Amino acid sequence: MDTLTIGAKGISVSLDLAVGHIAAMEIEAGGRTLKPLHRAPWVGSPRETLPQNLPEGTVRLSGDFLCAPFSTSDVEAAPLHGWPANSEWDVVENSAIAGVRRAVLRLRRKVMGATVDKVLTLRDNHPFLYQEHIFSGGSGAISVAHHPMTAMQDGGRLAFSPKRVAVTSASPLEPDPARGRFRLAYPARATDLTQFPLAAGGTADLTDYRMEDKREDFITLVEADHGGPGWTAIARRAEQDLVLVLKNPAELPITMLWFSNGGRDYAPWSGRHLGVLGIEDGCAAVGHAASLGDNWLKHEGIATAFALAQGRSFSFRHVIGAVPFTQAEPPSGLETVPDRLRILASNGATREVPFDGEFLRIGRSVPA
Template sequence: MDTVTISAKGISVSLDLAVGHIAAMDVEADGRILKPLHRAPWVGSPRETLPESTPEGTVRLSGDFLCAPFSASDVEAAPLHGWPANSEWDVVENGAIAGGWRAVFRLRRKVMGAAIDKVFTLRDGHPFLYQEHIFSGGSGAISVAHHPMTSMRDGGRLAFSPKRVAVTPPTPLEPDPARGRFMLAYPARSGDLAQFPLAAGGAADLTDYRMQDKREDFITLVEADHAGPGWTAIARRAEKDLVLVLKNPAELPITMLWFSNGGRDYAPWSGRHLGVLGIEDGRAAVGHAASLGDNWLKREGVATAFALAEGRSVSFRHVIGGVPAAGVEPPSAIETVSDRMRILAANGTAEEVPFDGEFLRIGRSVPA
């Protein structure tokens, strides 16, 4: 596998250049190595052991990657989640900066005529990967999303920045019981994440990831209006850590959750993709054409694409990290200032960790 690894004090990140997926992320803390990101169990298997039709992004499914577009490429032909998730990237820059390391990668292909750069920044002592994607030129519009995935051996608890509503699409990911299974109701919506309708009746608590729930489920959370960053926190029980994913809601106004816990029976999934949660912060509907056309998110005032134009660039930023956590309860709130993050517990205690509070550009205007 052609990977590039960058590191700063206490953290390292490896990128699989064949598909632009993060192959590994290690955070050193309290004498431990935290691994906040997931890698599919079949990665590295001989290609001939996987179905021939499997997209490269699924063959090498790892960590986090850029989706452009998100889901179906039904405007410009490309595999699932677009060429950024399925084709080669080149190293453009890779070197030390003051207090850390910075690398720039460029997609060999263009998307809607736009060149795409992926920028990784690591800072000494910060348990976070700071990412930026920059689209230069092009025409039309593109939907985008990050696709970080974490996995849990024994489940965990989730917490979020304020959300307006949670909505499932019209049909589940795996409607055919001969191929897989799901638990949530489709379509459905709820303003209470702890009370989401189930297909079988009753309600599920979306903040409780239970290993006994074998399923593939997909749900979109719309950010509420608030002044801070959008965030997701996953307190992983067996791993005894807290996985953190942060965004600027003005850039990426939705968070799509993918619950993947043994809910697909066909290859390469084969019931072995267990305890996985995708935290897919995006500016998208499901599919490129849907993102550009009329969709339920637009009707509720939520942007689902960035406009592209020659002589113009658009960018968005994202942060992934991990810190040790003794308990299984996620934070009640997360606050950021210029140089640190405060992770607030329900009992009122707070932990502070180094954080670049300016990176996400909270409060600044965002191009359409």
């Protein structure tokens, strides 16, 4: 596998250059090595053992990657989640200056005529990967999303920045019981994340990831207006860590959760994709055409694509990290200050970790 590995004090990240997926992320903290990101169990298997029609991004499914568009490429021909998730990236820059490691990569293909750059930044003693994606030129409009995935051996508890509503689509990912299963009701919506309707009746607590619930479920959370960063925190029980994903809601106004826990019986999933949670922050509906057309998110006042134009560029930023964490309950809140992230525990205690509080441009960026 052709990879680029970059490191700073206490953290390293490897990128699979064939598809732009983060193949590995390791954080040294408290005498431990934290590995917050997931890699599919079939990655590295001989290609002939996998279904021939699999997109390359599924063959090498790892860590986090850029989706552009998110889901179906039904405006410009491309595999699932677009060329950024399925084709080669070139290293443009790889530099280290004063405790900061920075790599710039460029997608070999164009997306709707646009050049796409990926900027990865690590800082000494910061347990975070800082990412920026930049689209330059092109025409039309493009939906985008990050696709970080974490995995839990024994489940965990989730917490979020304030959300306005949680919504499932008209149909589940796996409606055919011969191929898979789901638990949530489709379509459905709720404002209380701890009481989302189930297909079988009753409600489920979306903040409780339970290993006994075998299912494939997909749900969209719309950010509330709160003026701070959007965030997801996953307190992984067996791993005894806290996985953190942060965004600017002005750029990526929704968080799509993919609960993948043994809910697909066909290859390559084959019931072995277990304990996985995708935390997919985006500006998108499901599918490129849906993102450009009329959709329920637009009715909620939420943008679902960025405009492209010659001589013009736009960018969005995203942060993934992890810290040791032994509490059963996830934090009640996160606060950013210029050089720290403050983690607020449910018992009132606070903890601070090094963080670039200016990176997400909260209150400063304007989406295209």
